[in-house]
Amino acid sequence: MEPVSYYFEKLSNFSERTLSPIFIAIITLVVYMLLISSTSSKTARGPPSLSDPIPFVFNTLQYLFDNDRFSARARRALQNVNVVKFHLGLKPVYIASGHQNVQAMFSSSELSYEDLFVRHAFPKFWKMSGEVKRFADDQSGQGKTPLANATLPSDGQRYWAPRHHIHSEFLSRPQNFKPVIDAFAKQFSAALETHPLGEWNTLSVRDLCRQVVTESAIDALFGPNMLTLNPGFVDAFWEFDAVFMKLILGLPAWVDPRPFRAHDRYLSMIGKHLDVAFNNFDWDGPEMEWEPRFGARVCRELVKWLHEAGFRREALSGALGALLFAQNTNSIPAATWMITELVKDAGMLQAVREEVATAYVATVSEPGTARTLDTHKLVTLPLLQSIFAETLRLRMNLNIIRNLKNPLVLDGFEIPEGSMLQTSTVMAHYDEWVWGTPEHPATAFWAERHVKYIRDGEGESQSCSRRVFDMSRRPSHFFPFGGGSPICPGRNLAKAEIFTMVALIVDRFDIEFVRWTKLDGTSSDRPAANDVRYSAAGVVPPDRDMVIRWKRMW
Template sequence: MESINCSFDNLRELVDGHYAPRGLLIIVLCVTVLVVLTLHLKAVSEPRALADPIPFIFNTIQFVTDNERFMHRVSKALEKANSARFYLGWKEVYLLAGPRNIQTIFGRLHDKIGNEDIMVRSVLPNLYRMSKDEVKRFADDHSGRGRLPAPGTENITADQRYWRAYEHYHTEYLVRTNHLKPMIEFFRCQFSSALERRYPVDEWTTISVMDLCRSEITECAISTLFGPSIFELNPGLLDAFWAFDANLFTLTLGFPAWLNPRPYRIRDRYYAMIGKYLDAAWSKFDWNGPSAEVFWEPLFGARVCREIVKWLKDDGFQAEAAAGALGMLLMAQNSNSIPTTMWMIMEITKDPSLLQAIRDEVATAHKTDLETGALMIDSDKLVTLPLLQSVFTEVLRMHINFNIIRHVKEPIAMKGFVIGKGSMLQVPMLVPHYDESVWGVEGHPAKEFWAGRHLKYVEDTDESGSVSRKLAYSMAGRSNSFFPFGGGQFICPGRHFAKYEILTTIALVVSKFDIEFIEWTKLDGSPSDRPARNDARYCGAGAMPPDRDMKIRWKRIS
C-alpha cells in the first residue's frame, strides 16, 4: 500500500503543479487504479504464498537442506487450502493437494504438463551423464510419449521420438507379464537359496534387519536385474550403490560439481562399476543367437537391460549414457523397495499376533512343484492376499515421501486461478498420505501404522450356496489420496516388479523362520530407547528408511 500511496501523491503533485493536461492525468489515474485493482484481484485469486523471510532464498535453501521442516510448513499451509505457492530459486512453484486437484493433474492435463523439463535440466545430464548434444535430442523432441506423436509433431520420424522410446523400453520390459514372471521366479530362487546357504536349520542367529535388507536382499535383487556377474566384476558394488543412493537427492538438484564435488565422485565410482559390467556383457553377448529373444540370461540379466543398452547404442549415444541409464534403472529398482521391505519386516516382527496372521495367510499361497515335489509360492496368489496387501499399502502410505513434479507447458486452469506456462507443479505425497479425514479411524489415527486399515469384510458364497464373511483388501474411494508410485502418464513402470519382490521376500522370511524381536538399536548399533521413525535425511527423496535398526533372532525351520 505504501507504493500505491506514493503513486497517488505523485499524481497529485502533477495536477497541482500543472505539469500535464488534466485530461491526460485523469486517464493516467484511471489506468493506475485499474492496475492496482488487477494486482489485488490476482493476489486474492492466486494460492497463498508461503512466507519467505529472504525472498527467493530462504525457501529455496530450506527446501534443499532441511526438506522435512519445509514440508511441515507446506502441510500446515495445505490444511487450510488445497493450493499454495513459493519460489524455488527463480522458478514459481505451485503446491497442490486435494483429490480433485490430484485427479486433474494425473488425468486430462497430460498434454499441458510433463516432467520433461526437469529431466532435461537435471536428470539426463547429472544422473544419466548425457552430453549436451544427447540431452538436446530429448529437449528438441516435443512429440510426447504416446504411441502417436502429439498434435503438430506428426512429421517427426520414429527414430527421433526419444521420449517415446524411453517410455516404450521401460514399460514393455518391466510391465508385461511374459517379461515380469521370469524376473520374479529368478529372484525367488536366488533369495531362497541365499537364506538356505547362510542359515542352517534349527540354529538361532541374531541379525540386523537393516543389514539383511541392504546386503542379501539387495544383492539378490541386483542379480535378478543385471545377472550375477556384476558382483564378480565389482566386489564393492553394494557399498557404491548405497553411497550413491544417499547422494541422489543432491545430484538431482543439479548443483555444479565445483560447488560440491563429493556426490559427483560417488556417482562416478558407481557408474564405473556399471560400465565395467556393461562392457563385459556387450563383448560376450551374441546378438544373432538364441539369447537375443529370451527373457533372462546371465550376461545382461533381465531383457530390459540389454534392450535399453541396444537402443542407446544403435541411436549413437555414448557408453557413459548407457551406463547412466542402467545405473538409474538399478537405483529405481532398489531405492524405494529396500526401505519398504525393512519397514514391512519391522512392523510384522514387532507384533507376534500380526506375524502369525501373516504366516497363516502366506501358507494359503503355497503350492507343490509337480516336477520336484518341493513346496513353492504361488506368486500370483501371494500378491492378492488381503492382509499382506494391507500391510504393504500401509507401509507405502507412511514411508514414501516425495513431491511429484510437473512442468507446465501450456497455461492450465485450476479451481479459481490459472497457472502460467513455465511454472512448476509439486504434489506433496506427505499431505494426502497423512490426511486424517481420508485415513483416520477411531483408535487408529492416520499418523500411526495399522495393519488392518485397508481391509473390510465381504460376503462370499461357495458352490453349495452357503454365505460367509471373509476379509478383503479395499482401497475404494481413496485412490486419489494414495499414489506412492506417482500417477497418470508418468506412473512408475517398475511398480509391479517391486510389489512382487517385496511380498515374495516377506513370504520367504515368515515361511522359513521362527522369528523373535530382540531390541531397537541406533544406526551405530548401540541400544535405542525408542522404535524407528522415518529418517528425516531422506525427506523428499522417495522411500524414507527407518532411523533405527531392529535386532531379531531367527531359526530356519525345515
C-alpha cells in the same frame, strides 16, 4: 509468524546433507543481493504465498536442505486453502492439495514432466551431454502415434516413445518380469539356506535388507556377473544412494565432490559389467526374458536401443545405473519397514505366515516334498497387500512435480505458464478425513486398514468371514508411484519382489524381536520412525535398526 532469527537458527540445524554454514551464508548473500535488484512477476488472482522470511532465499534453502520442516509448514498453510505459492529460487512454485487439484496434475494436458528429465535426470543420472538435445527437440510424445504437428529432432528419430515403450513393456507386464522374480526367489532362497536348520541367530534387519536382499535384487536384474566382476558393488550403490539428492540439486563439484565421486564409482562398475555383457552376448540368438549376461530383458533392450541410436557408452551405463537405482532405492526401505512391522506384532506375523502358506504349491503330488511359491497368487493375498499399501502410505514421501506448458486455473486461481506445480504424497496419505478412524489415526500403522471382511454364501449356509483387500480410495488420495503417464513402470515388479522376500522369510523362519538400535549400532530407547533426512526423496527408510533373532525351520 516467527522472527527471522528463528529461521536462521533452523538453517543451522540441517541434516548431514546440508552445505557448510559458510557456503550457505555466501549463497544467501549473493542470491539475496541479486534478487533484491530484480522484480518478480505477480499473477492476478494468485493464491496465498507461503511465508518467506528472507524473500526468495529462505524457502529455497529450506526446501532443498530441510524438506521435512518445509513440508510441515506447507501442510499448515494448506489447512484452509488448496493452493499456496512459494519461490524455488526464481521459479514460482504452486503446491496443490485436494482431490480435484491432484486429479488435474495427473490428467491435464497443460502439464509436462519431460523438461525435468532433460534438465536433471538425463544429464546427471544418465550421463548424457549433447545427446540431451535429441530429447529436448523431440515434441512427438511417448505414445506409439506421434502427436499431431509435432516437431522431431534433426535426425528425424523419436526418443521419448522408445524409452517409454521399453520401460513399460518389460517392467510392467507380468510375462516379462516374472523371470526376474523367479531369479530373485532362487538367489534369495539360496542365501537364506546358508543359515543352519534349527539354530537361533541374531542379526540386523537393516543389514539383512541392505546387503542380502539388495544382492539378490541386483543379481535378478543384471545377472550374476555384476557382483562377480565388482566386489563391493552393493556398498557403492548405497554410498551413491546417500548422496544422490546433492547430485540432482546440481551443486558444483568444488562445493561437495562426494556425490560426483560416488556416482562415478557406481557407474564405472556398471560400465565394467556392460562391456563384458555387450561383447559376449549373441545378438542374433533367440529372444529371452532373462539370461545370465544382461539379466532382465529390460536391461538388454535399453542398452540395444541406446547403442543403435548412437549414444555414448557412458550414457548406456548411466541408463542402467538409473534403472537399478529406481529398482532399489524405494523397494529396499519398503521391505525393511514391512519386516520391521511384522516382527513388532507377533499376531500379525503369524497371520501373514498362514496367509503366505496358501500361495505355496507342491512340486509333486506326494506329501512332504518340496514346494514352490506361486508368485501370481502371492501378490493377490489380501492381508499382505494391505500391509504393503499401509507401508507405502506412511513411508512414501515424494513431491510429484509438473511444469505448466500453458496457463491453468486451479481452485479459481490463475497459475501462469512456466510455473512449477507440485503435490506431496504426505499431504494426501496422512489426510485424517480420508484415512483415519477413531481407533487408528492416519499417522499410525494399521495392518488391516485396507482390508474388509465378507461372508461367503447366504443365510444358514454362510461360512466364516474372509479377508478381501479393499483399496477403494481415489487415486488422488493414494499415489505412492506417482500418477498419469509418468507413473512408475516398475511398480508391479517391485511389489512382486518385496512380497517374495517377505514370503520366503516368514515361511522359513521363527522370528523374535531383540532390541532397537541407532544406525551406528548403539542402543536406542525408542522404536524406528521415518528418517527425515530422506524427506521428498521417495520411500523414507527407518531412522533406527531392529535387531532380531531367527531360526530356520526348513
